[in-house]
Amino acid sequence: MSDTGNNSAAEAGIAQVSVIGLGYIGLPTAAVFASSGLQVLGVDVSQHVVETVNAGGVHIEEGDLDTLVERCVSSGKLRAAMRPEASDAFIIAVPTPVGHDAAHAPDVSYVEAAGRSIAGVLKKGDLVILESTSPVGTTAMLARLLAELRTDLSFPHQVGESADINLAYCPERIIPGQMLRELVENDRIIGGMTPACTRRASALYCSFVKGTCHPADDKTAEMVKLTxxxxxxxxxxxxxxxxxxxxxxxxxxxxxxxxxxxxxxxxxxxxxxxxxxxxxxxxxxxxxxxxxxxxxxxxxxxxxxxxxxxxxxxxxxxxxxxxxxxxxxxxxxxxxxxxxxxxxxxxxxxxxxxxxxxxxxxxxxxxxxxxxxxxxxxxxxxxxxxxxxxxxxxxxxxxxxxxxxxxxxxxxxxxxxxxxxxxxx
The missing domain is CATH 3.40.50.720 (NAD(P)-binding Rossmann-like Domain)
Incomplete structure (x- = not known):
């Protein structure tokens, strides 16, 4: 990929992306965004992960991911940190486990923690995307959480299309061993909380996705991934x-x-x-x-x-x-x-x-x-x-x-x- 791949993102006012969570989904996603020409900050709570990425290495085995990360770090397009910084777009890719008891209740505490971590650096015009596989309604929950933490900003569930912050749910559809190829080639479901949210999120993913970005709403996109x-x-x-x-x-x-x-x-x-x-x-x-x-x-x-x-x-x-x-x-x-x-x-x-x-x-x-x-x-x-x-x-x-x-x-x-x-x- 080349820097020409980020034209659609630039048109949407997105030059820097922060990926929250550098695990099996977050790190490949961060690397692919960086390879498209965007400035990318990867955020993780593990010091080992952050140090490994900043040294141009990877902590997971995944095809040519090591080569891609090394290239992106060397070019200055990708770096890692343990705390979020101001960006134009934030992608949340953290775990969403279920309990191991009979109820198997979903645990969205990591999503909530990620939301709290970025709240302080949000500014008007930012885009927040949830990629973590989540129960239906989690994107809306994240919007309400951010609204409680940032009363100086408006959110889609409050004012609709005129919101200061855009939110969307955009699940990945990739498998280990084929992640880098499928991130680029597979279709994406872009579930914005409003049509404006969908358009901006689509513009961001079109910076590298060769498949079709299908517009949807957040609840539909959440259910599609689970389905x-x-x-x-x-x-x-x-x-x-x-x-x-x-x-x-x-x-x-x-x-x-x-x-x-x-x-x-x-x-x-x-x-x-x-x-x-x-x-x-x-x-x-x-x-x-x-x-x-x-x-x-x-x-x-x-x-x-x-x-x-x-x-x-x-x-x-x-x-x-x-x-x-x-x-x-x-x-x-x-x-x-x-x-x-x-x-x-x-x-x-x-x-x-x-x-x-x-x-x-x-x-x-x-x-x-x-x-x-x-x-x-x-x-x-x-x-x-x-x-x-x-x-x-x-x-x-x-x-x-x-x-x-x-x-x-x-x-x-x-x-x-x-x-x-x-x-x-």
Whole structure:
């Protein structure tokens, strides 16, 4: 990208952008904005992250992100800090988790904290964009919060089109391993609180987005993001439930899916050990929380996918048949193949549960083992990046994630093998 890419942003009066949160979404977004010619400040509460970025480095593995960040920092277009500064636009890309209790209530406290952090530096004409996947109504909540903190400024819910501050919700649609490409090529939903908010936010994203920027309102955009991930969760739940049914009946689910998908209007997804990541495993609960009496299918799908790790652990118990194992090998810990992302990973949950049940007898194996948070890695004394080392002498081998690094690993003979992803079929 070149500096010519920021013409639309300049026309909207935007020369400097602040990205609040430099995680898996924020850092790539900041880098892409900087590469389009805008001046970008990345803000994060972690001193380590800020120092790493200012040194031209990255704290996450993501394709060519390291090269892009280094180039943007060297050119002076990107820098990082621990506190917001005056800018023309603020993009909030912070976590929005759910509780791990039965209610699974959304936690928007990080969004609120981000709003409080930028309130003091807002000025008339600024644009605030929420990118974090959020429950419907979060953008409006952010507007009310900012209005309480800055009574000298007007906001869209107060005066509509003539507001001093524009607000919009613009969710990302990217996956690990393809982030930089998809940030540029994918369509964006631009959900402004007013048409004027939508126009300004569209102008900003058009500085680098080659896909279409579709105008919407904030609540519609919030629901679109949740709907996309809930749809995928429901379809994965079908595959996971089918896999358990077939297993109980002694039928090869992979063969069933292969034959069923030959129907011209059938496209069943592949089952696995559950559903992970910070999107599909979380976002459907936002819909359930908003409409608990209506979201019956969405709730059930979440429950099916959350139950799959327990089913896999039950398979391990059955394979051992009450015997004390010498060694259990868990192959793959990340939430999907070929990424170093362990957030909400069902594979990691399975490995941790087995380690607690059979202390000292479980080996965790993943090609990205070095990226596993230390607090979690310390739970298991036996960690390795070598599948061959993990399998040697094992009583039970569990294939949890089909990493490419396992491609040459031969299915072991003479031991119990639980292949949750059909890797050795």
């Amino acid at each position: 996309e991930n809930a749809f995928r969760d429901v379809n994965i739940a079908f595959a996971n439930e089918l896999s358990m049914i077939c297993d109980d009946l002694g039928i090869d689910v992979w063969g069933v899916i292969n034959f069923a998908n030959r129907h011209p209007r059938v496209s069943i997804l592949n089952p696995g050990p559950g559903v992970g990541g910070h999107c599909i495993a979380v976002d459907p609960w936002f819909i359930v929380d908003s409409a608990p009496a209506r979201a019956r299918l969405i709730r059930t799908s979440r429950e099916v996918n959350d139950s799959k790790p327990h089913y896999v652990i039950g398979k391990v118990d059955a394979a051992l048949a009450g015997k004390a194992p010498a060694k259990i090998a868990c192959l793959g810990l990340s939430y999907k193949p070929d990424v170093d992302d362990f957030r909400e990973s069902p594979s990691l949950d399975i490995a941790r549960a087995l380690n607690a049940r059979f202390p000292g007898r479980v080996v965790w194996c993943d090609p990205f083992i070095e990226a596993l948070p230390k607090s979690i890695a310390d739970e298991c004394p036996k960690l390795t990046g070598s599948a061959a080392e993990a399998i040697e002498g094992a009583d039970v081998v569990i294939m949890l994630v089909g990493h490419k690094a396992f491609r040459d690993v031969v299915r072991p003979d003479g031991v119990a093998v639980i292949d949750t992803v059909g890797y050795w079929r």
